[in-house]
Each structure stands twice: as structure tokens, then as C-alpha cells.
Amino acid sequence: KQEVTQIPAALSVPEGENLVLNCSFTDSAIYNLQWFRQDPGKGLTSLLLIQSSQREQTSGRLNASLDKSSGRSTLYIAASQPGDSATYLCAVKAMDTDKLIFGTGTRLQVFP
């Protein structure tokens, strides 16, 4: 059974810092891994999608890597800003069930 874990659960940093959010999964049989952002009381915004055959994806200040064999992904946020404050969720799309299985999330606060 696929399980997805995110570390840390919460993070509070001053703006300008470079951040690393971690996501681990137990079954490497995945189509892809997706990183989302959720603002309080809002929906999910897709940030990056990494296909199972890829090693990383970049979008602006965000860089996500994937090591499928070790069941790990990291989301790197460069030069963090207060506007980056949100909950970050990773999710894997499982091959056997076609479901998106979500991690527990990392709640990020960037203060000025």
C-alpha cells in the first residue's frame, strides 16, 4: 500500500532563505509526482509535475527533484518570500490504482 510522508510538518523562516521540503513514498510504481500549494481556505494549485522518467523540473524559483528508486522527492524554493507562505502538498499517481495519493503536507511560513 502506497504511503506518502512529508517532512517537516511545519517550517517558519525569514524571507530570503533557500528552503528544502521533503516528500517520501513507499512504492516506486508511480506515473508521476505532483507538488501542490494550498493557501488557507483555498483550493490546490499545481506547482510542478515530475514524470516518473524525469529527475527534476523547474518553474521560476521552484525546483523539484525525483529519485524514484529511493522513493524521494524534494521541493527546493529559492530566495523565499512572504508570499510563499502556504501549505505544500506532494502527491504520487499510483500505477496500480490510478489514484493520486497525498502526503500530509508541510505548512510554510515566511516572515519579513
Next chain:
Amino acid sequence: DTAVSQTPKYLVTQMGNDKSIKCEQNLGHDTMYWYKQDSKKFLKIMFSYNNKELIINETVPNRFSPKSPDKAHLNLHINSLELGDSAVYFCASSQARYRNTEAFFGQGTRLTVV
């Protein structure tokens, strides 16, 4: 131009009532989903439809009945609402089943049962 839209955004209702949440996607996707986010913010799949056919039905009480009138719509009807049904319900869509495709989510419907 919203890709996945849900209505209503907020829903407050009494125990025992029946309510529906509507979802529409304008992305031309074949697959649509309902997810539930509990009070601890954990997201879990409830249902998945592909071309109007029910594909995934997790261990959800049969008071929850999804309906897909066409590929672009997936509605969720809930009978005899209970306090424990209070949660945020998210609709999502993706291009196809068993493919390396990106999922897009609606803004969520916050259901509060009193």
C-alpha cells in the same frame, strides 16, 4: 477562465438533510475525481469517473452518490448528512486514466453540518 469549478463554495446545513455539490471542468479531460480533506488537512480520494463510468469507489458510505451526466460534469450527492461529513470536498480532473497526466483541482466546497 476557471478550469475546474465547484459550486457552492460554502455549504452549511443541518444533520439529516440531503445536499449536492456540483463540479464542472472545461479542460476536455476524460477523468474526474472527488477528494475529501478532513479536519487534519489530509486529502483522500473518494471516487473516480472515466468517461461517465465509475472507476474508483473507496470505502465511502453509500449515503454519498456521485453522478456524472457527461464527461465534463461530476456531481456529488450526500443523503442524510452527519456531523462527521463536515470537511472540504475537492473535485479534480485529469486527461486520462493510467497515464502520466497532471491533475487539476477545483477551489473546494467547505461543508459544515450542524
